[in-house]
Amino acid sequence: MKILDPEHPFYAPVWRRVAVVALCLGWSLVEILAGSTGWAILTGALGLWCLYEFFLSPAARRRARGESPDRDG
Template identity: 55%
Template sequence: MTLLDPRHPFFRPLWRRVLIVALCFAWALFELVTGAPVWALLFAALGGYCAYLLLITFDPQPPDDR
């Protein structure tokens, strides 16, 4: 079981995947600026995980479930 399923149809458009990654890193920056480094690290790690799954290793082809 993964935190999110990159094969879900919701993640097919590129703009959604980029937006999710950007929101994670933006929230990490917000937490860092407000003085919560632990939460900033958590959201930065989440952003890195999302970037890896949704941008780097993303396969745009739907799985063949025949």
């Protein structure tokens, strides 16, 4: 079981993937402005991980080209 599965039907619409990334990175900014460095690092890392998994990983590039991504990663 993957913690973040980009193949899940919930993430099929692009706007949902963009919203998840924007929410995580936006919340990181809120935490920075509030002075909570630890939470800012945590939510920023989560946002960057989502960005990679949804848009930058090799499997995401294969999905964008319409190929079937392999389940190995």
